[in-house]
Amino acid sequence: MTKQLQEVQVEREELALAERVLNRSAEQAQADVEAAAPVSAQVAGRAVLLIPYRSDAADEGALPGDYRKILAIVREADGPVQVRAVGERLGLDAAVRGRLEPLRAKMTKLADHGWLHKRPDGRFTTPLALELSRQAAANVTALREKFSALPDVARYLTSRPVRRGFLWDSFDSGIAAALVGDPDAARDHFERVLREDALAPWMVEAQEKTRDLHAIAADRNAVTAWVTRAVDSCRSKLGLDPVPFAIS
Structure with a gap:
């Protein structure tokens, strides 16, 4: 059995x-x-x-x-x-x-x-991501030709007239000022961002990033690291390979 x-x-x-x-x-x-x-x-x-x-x-x-x-x-x-x-x-x-x-x-x-x-x-x-990456690359090339050094970029951005509602103007100016070692100017521009009325979710997110940057504005290395991570993230989303990134 x-x-x-x-x-x-x-x-x-x-x-x-x-x-x-x-x-x-x-x-x-x-x-x-x-x-x-x-x-x-x-x-x-x-x-x-x-x-x-x-x-x-x-x-x-x-x-x-x-x-x-x-x-x-x-x-x-x-x-x-x-x-x-x-x-x-x-x-x-x-x-x-x-x-x-x-x-x-x-x-x-x-x-x-x-x-x-x-x-x-x-x-x-998607083809849209590819096209955006190509446009971004072209814009970066044009900006590098126009501004050969970071202090030139900072002077240009921070000298622009303040425009109410143009949140990214102040955001970019604050980052540029922090990267060249001018924390007072950086905080001033970041505070302008924070005074904007957050009328949309993306503005809330932008202000959260701004608070983080405002807190580290006096630490140039920390700001540089933040910018490096942000650039790497954007390149990844656009399908671009990472590149060495140095700020001097």
């Missing part, structure tokens, strides 16, 4: 293993089919792109629903994302071999058609 029970148990285990193998084979076959899916279809005898080029579409409503979900996830991400991260948001089991390949193919199609930007490291971001 014991021997028969052992044989039954062995058979059950073999069946379970065979079932898992068949399931994974089916999933891989489906992945291969989806990855090789055509990007166009015949409508009234004419070839119509299932994934239109961004320049030819009025908006993302022209995309199939699953592609719109992918776009939304990438757009909501705090910086460039990996295929695995998008897959996890979609509920895919990344541990199953080949499970992410259909998603990778879809994201690549979106990039090929201008809806996404695929970075050299394989991560994806």
Whole structure:
């Protein structure tokens, strides 16, 4: 009797293993089919792109629903994302071999058609983020040509007329003054920021940052470290690689 029970148990285990193998084979076959899916279809005898080029579409409503979900996830991400991260948001089991390949193919199609930007490291971001990063780089180059040294920047920013409601003018001026070792001027500009009426959430956040800076205005090294972290964070969100950052 014991021997028969052992044989039954062995058979059950073999069946379970065979079932898992068949399931994974089916999933891989489906992945291969989806990855090789055509990007166009015949409508009234004419070839119509299932994934239109961004320049030819009025908006993302022209995309199939699953592609719109992918776009939304990438757009909501705090910086460039990996295929695995998008897959996890979609509920895919990344541990199953080949499970992410259909998603990778879809994201690549979106990039090929201008809806996404695929970075050299394989991560994806939105074209808007790429364009913003290019504009930021161009602006930085122009400013470096106009102001060759930090004291020049500080003199320009702190000499501008005070404009009520232009919160960032005073914020930037305060940082510049602190970086060149003028804490009194820095605090004066930071206090102007704090006197503004916080009418929106972003203004509340800006004033919280300003309070932190006001407290460390006399510590040039601390302000430099704060600015370095802020620059690194912005570059990451725009999909730019970190760069050495030094203030002298």
